[in-house]
Amino acid sequence: MIAEIMAIGDELTSGQRLDTNTQWLSxxxxxxxxxxxFHTTVGDDLEANIQVIKNALARANLVxxxxxxxxxxxxxxxxxxxxxxxxxxxLDAESLEHIQRRFTMRGRxxxxxxxxxxxFPVGxxxxxxxxxxxPGIDLDYSVGLHHxxxxxxxxxxxxxxxxxxTTVVPSLAGKGTAKKIIRHHVVKCFGVGESHMEALLPDLIKRGREPRVGITVHQATISLRITATGQTAQQCEEAIADTVQQIQAAVGDLVFGEGEQELQDVVIRDLLARGETLATVESSTSxxxxxxxxxxxxxxxxxxxxTIEMPVELVSQESVEKAAVQARSVGNATYGLALGTLTKADSADQYYVALASKDGVESISSGLAGHPEIWGPRMAKQGLDLLRKKLIG
Amino acid sequence: MIAEIMAIGDELTSGQRLDTNTQWLSxxxxxxxxxxxFHTTVGDDLEANIQVIKNALARANLVxxxxxxxxxxxxxxxxxxxxxxxxxxxLDAESLEHIQRRFTMRGRxxxxxxxxxxxFPVGxxxxxxxxxxxPGIDLDYSVGLHHxxxxxxxxxxxxxxxxxxTTVVPSLAGKGTAKKIIRHHVVKCFGVGESHMEALLPDLIKRGREPRVGITVHQATISLRITATGQTAQQCEEAIADTVQQIQAAVGDLVFGEGEQELQDVVIRDLLARGETLATVESSTSxxxxxxxxxxxxxxxxxxxxTIEMPVELVSQESVEKAAVQARSVGNATYGLALGTLTKADSADQYYVALASKDGVESISSGLAGHPEIWGPRMAKQGLDLLRKKLIG
Known part of the structure; x- marks a missing residue:
């Protein structure tokens, strides 16, 4: 069964309002x-509405x-x-009465x-x-064998x-339309690019695989979205658990969490569990x-x-390492984490991430590419990831 | 000219992510x-993608x-x-080189x-x-007379x-053939609640007024959205200018900006114009x-x-004022701005905002209500607004 969701109104097609109904219904x-x-949004134009309704009735079973x-x-x-x-x-007399009653209640x-x-359309x-x-409308429509x-x-x-x-869900269940159960689970990863991640998981992303695994990336965090379809919730959950295990076996500690978790969530959780603390210093990331x-x-x-540092003229690996050590000692924290960027006139810009702990200081660096909106979050996440890996040993 | 916007991905049709690109493009x-x-969203299915692209190319002139x-x-x-x-x-050799270069820059x-x-599709x-x-793709397609x-x-x-x-807008210049011209303008205000603001503007928010004025609020910033419709852009802009003037006459310096501006944008702009500087210190707002x-x-x-302060045991009006003065002198800045909250066991919690300048220090305080997500932004904005008013005298 294929479903399509449709939203109607000029305020949506003109961009004046953001449609959230469609996501909720999905x-x-x-x-x-x-x-x-499919999702379709159409403006307040009769001919366009007729066309999108015809399209939807032809390609979907439920609109x-x-x-x-x-x-x-x-x-x-x-x-x-x-x-x-x-x-x-x-005209439906009962509905008219309901509408009139609502006005009477408000003294109008x-x-x-x-x-x-x-x-209402007849039928x-x-x-x-x-x-x-x-009131809403619920209408069956068939053309040949397509219902x-x-x-x-x-x-x-x-x-x-x-x-x-109140009305739609019971009618969908009663008609036995929902034969299949769908469950989602999201595995969160950090540390490689999208295509590299896919190369590590060659058989999982393939279309037609069950459960399905999709890959999306947001600010350098990769989400592996698992969608399982089955007869029961338990069947879906078992299939998901099996796929999660395969992902973990393939990419190891690139996996840091699940669902809505970000690196900072798991880092804080792990610090709290160990009774440890963190102080940070950063430049260029505001x-x-x-x-x-x-x-x-x-x-x-x-x-x-x-601490957000005043602008620095020259950042180096050494200075960022020193800043991490200082943040740790000034803050009297278990860990000190420092971020800094170096803009060079003659070669590619660099960023540095340093982590100080009782074991000393370690740091990584990488080239800067693109807009600060792109590399800023990546740099901050590299810092969090460095700490995350330290915490899990 | 009819346009259609299309969004592609299972994460959208399944409701796992909310699409905001489509609204922005609209x-x-x-x-x-x-x-x-039209707006269309389609899942990651090749056949379905081909169908919606064919549909869109047939009914719209720009997709x-x-x-x-x-x-x-x-x-x-x-x-x-x-x-x-x-x-x-x-294959486009230049694009391939660009992609390879991006990986090289990051050392991969x-x-x-x-x-x-x-x-890319040929042509x-x-x-x-x-x-x-x-890279993006820009392709012309004609069937008969429909381009x-x-x-x-x-x-x-x-x-x-x-x-x-950078690339699409310049290529679209002069293609707009809409019979009616629509212009939007947003006036941004801070300092009172939504219903209070509406009471200050009784005739403007009325339905049916031309230009239309809508009111929305986000993190204590009020947006007055003006929509003017007319035969020419000039006609719309004149009507908008007249409404903006009426708003300013009614609410005065509650208006701080327009469009996408937030308080920090106008504060930084005004500081730069005066060659002045700011240093901040805050607790409780991360x-x-x-x-x-x-x-x-x-x-x-x-x-x-x-500076983000370590947790403080006891914040007072005095301590926040002192912090503002200190931020100013340590940072060698024209202004020092400090935020702090006081959690009381026996009475309502308070927050304090203090601004230090060459004229001394001034501060305001207010009760804390609800979740940090609610009062945090409001407190930070009160600080910015204090400075904004200082800057405009």
Missing amino acids: QQLEALGIEVL ISTGGLGPTDDDLTRQALANATSTELK EMPPKNQIQAM SRIIPNPNGTA SRFIALPGVPAEMKEMWA GMLAFWLGTVDTDRQAFLGG | QQLEALGIEVL ISTGGLGPTDDDLTRQALANATSTELK EMPPKNQIQAM SRIIPNPNGTA SRFIALPGVPAEMKEMWA GMLAFWLGTVDTDRQAFLGG
Whole structure:
């Protein structure tokens, strides 16, 4: 079963509002074991709406739309759905009464415009909206052997979510559409580039593998996204555990965590577990390292604090190592971590990362490439990773 | 001219990640007067990618995609675009050299997989990517009288945005044929809550007003979003200028800036204009203030640096004032700004913000409410706002 999620409104296509309904519905459908392959957003144009609805009904088996069910002229979902499926709109007396009642409750008379919200394509089921005036629409549609179902919900998240949970989810379960269970798990890695990582995991990233493994990178952190499909949650989880084990066997300590974890989360966790502490000093990163660490450890039990240095004329491996040792002793911390960059007129720029501990000081350096937004996080993460590896021995 | 924006990746269709590129590109196209009517998101499936690209090329004149240009097997945009337009992929030697150079700069060898990133559909223009290994693709495609153009950009926002600004925008100049011109303008304010702000501007927020004014709040910064529609850009801009004037007359120096500006941007700008400098010291905010300031002033010409204090047992108005004076003198700066919080066992927690200058020291304090994520940014912004007001006299 292939699902498509549709969002309707000029405020979305013009970029004035960020659509979060679609992400939420994607997560909900995945949890029900229904694969989402398409998202579509369309502006308030009748012809365009008819076209995208026709497309969706042809390529998906389940289409969920949000928006376009209001009472004003730019709310076109009802009409577009009727046109796309060659049906007529018909007034539903009970829905009209519900809408009128909502106005009466607020001591107002229903504007004539709102009557349109009680009109439904012939043959559709009505999805009650306890929190608003726009009921939803649930319509089956078939062409030859291809069956699909269109569910139109309002765009107001609070209304949409309650209608989803109260009426749509039971109807999806009842119809037995969710035959498969889907589970996700994310393995977080640091230390190599995306293609290098893939080379280390040749058979895992292949399409068609079960569970599926996808690879994405954000600020030098690699996420391996495992998606398992099965008959039961337990089956999915076993398959995921097996894939995680294969990843660990292949890439070893490049794996640092899972889910939403970042390097600072695991570093602070490990420091706290050992009753150890850290002080930092950094130049060129505007305190990024301290900000990350401080945001995790708001009590400052492990991350004692950081210093952002005044601009330095000349940074060297030696000076960054010295800064790490100094941060450790001034902060009276178990570890001192220092970051610094050297801009050279005549050759490639460099950055240095140094870690001081009771065992002395170790450091690494690398070339700088691109924008500070790119190398800044990478440098800060190399520092955290150096400490992480020290902590796990 | 109709535009469509496309986002590619399982991590989006599965709901694991929220797509923000599409909104950003929509805003950019609107500003160019190009109407966006469709957004499409598709998972990492070759056949589905080919279909949505064909659809988009048929119904839009300009298609901008993000994602799917990485070096791994689940990056399908290049291949799907070639298939959808019945073209072949061909190696571009210059792009390959660029990619190899990026690896060399970081002291690594290019994995063979990355060669795919130098492959382009025959006839396409290459969009350089100074910050990453994935160049973009710019391909014209016509069927009969319908002409369209497909621009494929990487999904990494920092790379995508620079490529957009540097290469794509100049190539689109003069292509906007929207009948109506739309202009947006955002006025930024700080110092009161959202409902208070609305009460100060009663006639402006009204629905149906032209230009439209919307109000949103993020981390205590209020954005007043003005949307003007007209026949010419000049007409829109005049209407916006008139509304901006009305806002300024109503709320005075609560207005600090416009557009994407934050308090740190205007503070650094004003300091640089006056040839003055700032040093900071903060506790409880994990260096947030220094991080914000340092990100604006990467050269450190105005923001000399910050210190993140080790945890303090007892903060008082006096101690924070003293810290501001000390930051100023130690840093040899025109201004010293200090932030501190006091957690009390028996009464409401407090925070203190102090500003030291040649005129002495001034400070403000306020109660702490809720989560550090709420009061942290507010406290840091109160410090910046204190300095902003000092700078404008």
